[in-house]
Amino acid sequence: MTLARGRDSVRAPMTVQLEPVPVHVPLPLGFRAAGLHCGLKKAGQFDLGLLLADEPVAAAAIYTQNQLVGAHIHVCRDHLTRSGGRVRAVLVNARNANCATGEQGIADARTCCRALAERLRCPEEQVLMLSTGPIGAPLPTQRIVTHLEALVAQASVDGAMDFARAIMTTDTYPKALHAATTSRTTGFAKGSGMIHPNMATMLGFLLTDGRTQSTGATEQLLRNVADRSFHRVTVDGDTSPNDTLVLLASGRSAGTDLEGAVTGLAQRLARTIAADGEGATRLVTIEVRGARTEAEATAVGRVIATSPLVKTAVAGRDPNWGRILSAAGRAGVTFPAERARVWVGAADVYSGGKPHPENEPLAHRHLVEDTLVTLGVDLAVGTASADVWTCDFTKDYVQINADYRS
Amino acid sequence: MTLARGRDSVRAPMTVQLEPVPVHVPLPLGFRAAGLHCGLKKAGQFDLGLLLADEPVAAAAIYTQNQLVGAHIHVCRDHLTRSGGRVRAVLVNARNANCATGEQGIADARTCCRALAERLRCPEEQVLMLSTGPIGAPLPTQRIVTHLEALVAQASVDGAMDFARAIMTTDTYPKALHAATTSRTTGFAKGSGMIHPNMATMLGFLLTDGRTQSTGATEQLLRNVADRSFHRVTVDGDTSPNDTLVLLASGRSAGTDLEGAVTGLAQRLARTIAADGEGATRLVTIEVRGARTEAEATAVGRVIATSPLVKTAVAGRDPNWGRILSAAGRAGVTFPAERARVWVGAADVYSGGKPHPENEPLAHRHLVEDTLVTLGVDLAVGTASADVWTCDFTKDYVQINADYRS
Numbered sequence: 143m144t145l146a147r148g149r150d151s152v153r154a155p156m157t158v159q160l161e162p163v164p165v166h167v168p169l170p171l172g173f174r175a176a177g178l179h180c181g182l183k184k185a186g187q188f189d190l191g192l193l194l195a196d197e198p199v200a201a202a203a204i205y206t207q208n209q210l211v212g213a214h215i216h217v218c219r220d221h222l223t224r225s226g227g228r229v230r231a232v233l234v235n236a237r238n239a240n241c242a243t244g245e246q247g248i249a250d251a252r253t254c255c256r257a258l259a260e261r262l263r264c265p266e267e268q269v270l271m272l273s274t275g276p277i278g279a280p281l282p283t284q285r286i287v288t289h290l291e292a293l294v295a296q297a298s299v300d301g302a303m304d305f306a307r308a309i310m311t312t313d314t315y316p317k318a319l320h321a322a323t324t325s326r327t328t329g330f331a332k333g334s335g336m337i338h339p340n341m342a343t344m345l346g347f348l349l350t351d352g353r354t355q356s357t358g359a360t361e362q363l364l365r366n367v368a369d370r371s372f373h374r375v376t377v378d379g380d381t382s383p384n385d386t387l388v389l390l391a392s393g394r395s396a397g398t399d400l401e402g403a404v405t406g407l408a409q410r411l412a413r414t415i416a417a418d419g420e421g422a423t424r425l426v427t428i429e430v431r432g433a434r435t436e437a438e439a440t441a442v443g444r445v446i447a448t449s450p451l452v453k454t455a456v457a458g459r460d461p462n463w464g465r466i467l468s469a470a471g472r473a474g475v476t477f478p479a480e481r482a483r484v485w486v487g488a489a490d491v492y493s494g495g496k497p498h499p500e501n502e503p504l505a506h507r508h509l510v511e512d513t514l515v516t517l518g519v520d521l522a523v524g525t526a527s528a529d530v531w532t533c534d535f536t537k538d539y540v541q542i543n544a545d546y547r548s
Numbered sequence: 549m550t551l552a553r554g555r556d557s558v559r560a561p562m563t564v565q566l567e568p569v570p571v572h573v574p575l576p577l578g579f580r581a582a583g584l585h586c587g588l589k590k591a592g593q594f595d596l597g598l599l600l601a602d603e604p605v606a607a608a609a610i611y612t613q614n615q616l617v618g619a620h621i622h623v624c625r626d627h628l629t630r631s632g633g634r635v636r637a638v639l640v641n642a643r644n645a646n647c648a649t650g651e652q653g654i655a656d657a658r659t660c661c662r663a664l665a666e667r668l669r670c671p672e673e674q675v676l677m678l679s680t681g682p683i684g685a686p687l688p689t690q691r692i693v694t695h696l697e698a699l700v701a702q703a704s705v706d707g708a709m710d711f712a713r714a715i716m717t718t719d720t721y722p723k724a725l726h727a728a729t730t731s732r733t734t735g736f737a738k739g740s741g742m743i744h745p746n747m748a749t750m751l752g753f754l755l756t757d758g759r760t761q762s763t764g765a766t767e768q769l770l771r772n773v774a775d776r777s778f779h780r781v782t783v784d785g786d787t788s789p790n791d792t793l794v795l796l797a798s799g800r801s802a803g804t805d806l807e808g809a810v811t812g813l814a815q816r817l818a819r820t821i822a823a824d825g826e827g828a829t830r831l832v833t834i835e836v837r838g839a840r841t842e843a844e845a846t847a848v849g850r851v852i853a854t855s856p857l858v859k860t861a862v863a864g865r866d867p868n869w870g871r872i873l874s875a876a877g878r879a880g881v882t883f884p885a886e887r888a889r890v891w892v893g894a895a896d897v898y899s900g901g902k903p904h905p906e907n908e909p910l911a912h913r914h915l916v917e918d919t920l921v922t923l924g925v926d927l928a929v930g931t932a933s934a935d936v937w938t939c940d941f942t943k944d945y946v947q948i949n950a951d952y953r954s
Contacts (some may be wrong), residue, residue, distance in 0.1 A: 189624055206876060208819075208877040209876070209877035209878070209881075209882060209883055209884075209885050210873050210874055210876075210877040210885040211885070236952075241870075242873070242885070242898070242901065242902065242903060244901040244902060276870075276871075277870045278870060278902075278903040290590040314935065348626045353846060355637070380586065381879065382884075383874055386627070394691050421673070450856070450945075450949070451949055454945075454946050454949035454950045455949065457946065458949070458950030459952040460950070463684075464647075464648065464682075464683045464684060467648070467787055468614060468616055469614050470616075471614040471615035471616040471789065472613060472615070474613050476615060477617075479615050479617070479648070479789075480650065491646070492845075494648060495648065495650040496648065496649075496684075497648060497684040526892065535946060536946060537943040537947065537950075539856075539860075539946075540860050540863065540941060540942060540943045540945075540946055541859055543856070543860035543864070544859065544860045544861070544863040544864030544866070544942070
């Protein structure tokens, strides 16, 4: 029996793959990245990553809502306040969450930031650090610090995939995506269990060379993006004490519709998290339509997306309208069940207050044949809508999480 | 592929048994009960039950909070209002929820109530009806009505176990309990999945020969009892459209502390539901201590009790303090994680802001050797407490719910 806990077990490859695992992902103008092995994971596996801006850039972060928070969150909050939202570098380690480590944990995170700031000749508050992995064990600070020089030396415009690999825990593939419009945006994420909205989710990094007008505007941009992306993905309803989403904007290009571009990329990233959910065989998009407000639509979508009965039904390829409607019905949102509509893929399985068994073979085939599955409900009380993403709930999820210690 | 859905599959016997399955359970003064096979379940299995009071008795009911509600709930509400909370009989059928059946379903429930009232020569509003089972199929009203005469004829003071068997769905054993103090109380429950607080839980029946002073007092008694019993048990966080708890008080004895007596019995019943949870191998009592209020303690307990990571950890016999503390931390209740304490059985596994790996072997042994498991957390912000009951989350739960249609 060991002390350390967390999500670093080795998993079989994923069933659901949304896009090919990228060989190379470009970075926006003004950024470099790196990743290497510093001795936290098994030999040869990257476990320390760096995002480096050429100059201090606009930055914002949002954090877990959990009462238990990792040491890095104290330090990130403090540094962003002291720097006025300007950041040169973001350091990330995997295989140790530096959580439930008391005052020493906070001191350890500060030591790492300070050591990196010295090498970069920048104020320490312009360095952020994030940790992910098992909780309860002291951070091996020395192993990290002794590798900072190599990490900085290695940082390059071609380093995105090295960084993406360094932040993986139980992820079965590195999650890095790029989109170019009038600005360029690159996003990274890690996480495949303990995934639930409200930034108790995962580590996420959004880099753009677009321009924000103020610190307040950077923070507002990040909140708007998260509300429509990472806050709409759930694997198991459980949340982690460490999870953090960071936005860095270098301002090197003057692109238009920055929010649209970053939101689009963040949604694609969020979907990769659900697709790579522990034990998942289906990426499930919950479409909520006909709601009074987007917030109510999201609330209904989240309850359906976390329902064990809905998620086991998808695992069993069962177009179970009763479970979907029952889950919608307990979201705290009023609607007339007799006027609601439920669909599975293209098949209308409940409407007019009645099930439609004649359409169930079509719905069943959708669940059997497609790995990207759609479940929908129309609440018939308005025109607002939201999509929420989740995965099916299989025996493999239980196995992964029950057998974690063995 | 069939239309009907629900929880009537046959399951292997339970692992956790709190008390021996009773051979005989007495009824309080003034009540009779019956159960028989009317043709809804397989031949020979009881599927129609009756609770009969000698005279109209004080009655109250609370219902699912789900937006989707079974037809019987409309009828129960209406009848209790019209009768001023006086009831002669409660009719229950299993294997058909009469839910998502539209206006016809409500008419069908009224037909059954009226037919029974005619046989009892009482006003129809003094008859309640409850249904449980798969949703979406029309109620086979005729099969029920043609068996009412036999059911009434059979009703006796020795009929409790017949009634308990008639209301079973995926339950692996009939849930009936009796307690006698200065009054007598008998309780029945059914349910082993789709179990979650707020009366979206199950069917429950509490019969007492104690006396309530008014209709309002009967309703308040039931709410107080439910808040400390059925509202503190969860199997999967999912809720059913039909679930209903009924209290009948004949007033034939003038016992003292009626609330204490009924609450105690209801808590024992609630624990049997968690113990018989689908796939369960452990009954888990979540002890929350040191909270500001009982409501906050209950909220924290419920989040721990529904956490898939906590419940799979128990299935894996893993005393995972990090998952317990993380679940407590996302209940919307503020507390200082560094002052909180977490225990598993008698073993202190987290306190003073640090885990205690030296105590984990003792905690592990508790999970391996005992089927009645205790997980506790002290929030260190007050003196209020609450216990919440749940079960572990096993691959068998997924199997039962994924393979339901096959």
